[in-house]
Amino acid sequence: xxxxxxxxxxxxxxxxxxxxxxxxxxxxxxxxxxxxxxxxxxxxxxxxxxxxxxxxxxxxxxxxxxxxxxxxxxxxxxxxxxxxxxxxxxxxxxxxxxxxx
Numbered sequence: 121x122x123x124x125x126x127x128x129x130x131x132x133x134x135x136x137x138x139x140x141x142x143x144x145x146x147x148x149x150x151x152x153x154x155x156x157x158x159x160x161x162x163x164x165x166x167x168x169x170x171x172x173x174x175x176x177x178x179x180x181x182x183x184x185x186x187x188x189x190x191x192x193x194x195x196x197x198x199x200x201x202x203x204x205x206x207x208x209x210x211x212x213x214x215x216x217x218x219x220x221x
Contacts, residue, residue, distance in 0.1 A: 124149040124217070127171050133219045137212045142175025146215035154180065154206045159187060178207060 126144045133143045146152070147169040155161040158180070159168065168180035168187055184199040185191050191199055208214065 122149060124165075126176070129174055130171075131175060133215065133217070134213045136214065136216055140210070140213055142177060144169060144171075144176030145217055145219065146213075147176065147178065149215075149217060152207060154203065178203070178209075181207065181209065 124145060126148050131141045131143050133145045134141050147155075147166040149165075151159075151161040151163065151166055155166045155168065159166070161167055166178075166180075168178055170177050170179035170182070180187050181200060181203045184196055184203060185193065188199070204210075
């Protein structure tokens with residue numbers, strides 16, 4: 121069993137397959153393949169997990185040049201599209217973690 125900490129105002133984790141609501145459980149608990157590849161992140165909360173307003177977001181997607189200093193500014197739009205595809209944005213929740221309150 122693993123304990124994952126998220127913001128107290130984070131939305132409840134949606135059921136698997138439901139649209140992402142920004143609960144942050146997936147990124148707070150395990151590094152995605154993209155985080156492993158680009159950020160050399162191996163365990164714990166993703167360094168690009170960012171609390172904004174009432175939800176979490178992938179800051180690597182929102183601000184890729186903050187994490188990828190080598191990325192030219194003109195390539196940011198392309199990088200965002202590629203990152204969105206790699207993290208399966210809008211494909212639904214793929215986190216199978218069980219949440220206890």
